[in-house]
Amino acid sequence: MGFCCGAGMLGSFGTVRHQKTLVHNVPIMFCPVCNRIDVHPAIEGEFEILVEYAHGDNAREVDFCDFVSVDNMPDLFENCTMTDEGQYGDVLKQQIDIALDLLGIAKALNDTEWRDALKNRLQHLSERLRNYNKRKEMSRYSA
Numbered sequence: 001m002g003f004c005c006g007a008g009m010l011g012s013f014g015t016v017r018h019q020k021t022l023v024h025n026v027p028i029m030f031c032p033v034c035n036r037i038d039v040h041p042a043i044e045g046e047f048e049i050l051v052e053y054a055h056g057d058n059a060r061e062v063d064f065c066d067f068v069s070v071d072n073m074p075d076l077f078e079n080c081t082m083t084d085e086g087q088y089g090d091v092l093k094q095q096i097d098i099a100l101d102l103l104g105i106a107k108a109l110n111d112t113e114w115r116d117a118l119k120n121r122l123q124h125l126s127e128r129l130r131n132y133n134k135r136k137e138m139s140r141y142s143a
Helices: 041-056 088-108 112-142
Strands: 010-018 021-030 037-039 061-063
Touching: 010 037, 010 041, 021 041, 037 041, 088 112
Parallel strands: 021 061
Antiparallel strands: 010 021, 021 037
16 A cells, blocks of 8 residues: 555556556556555556557557456555545545544544644545536536
């Protein structure tokens, strides 16, 4: 599991831009608070090789799964506390619950610095959840 701003990073599959190339379906670790995205360490070598070939071929887009099988890596996200399996709203709610639990501990310990950091994290997570729900609602009406 990775950490960035203090929040736990989530395991997922996503699109990563490397220079002028978009690589789809890459196993990534991302933080819903500070938006940091890292290629999953277990496949970083394969990602770098694929990107080198894509640049050599002047490919604008490639699909990671077309070249690297991640099916044989069932334990890819086993060190992640959470994974985004298409239920992003639920993941955000779980992150908010964890931050609220930690906020209670920070208050009990009278740790104002930690409490302020957790309040900031909660603000970011709540805003992200609101935006996600708005987009979800808008897509329901446009479909």
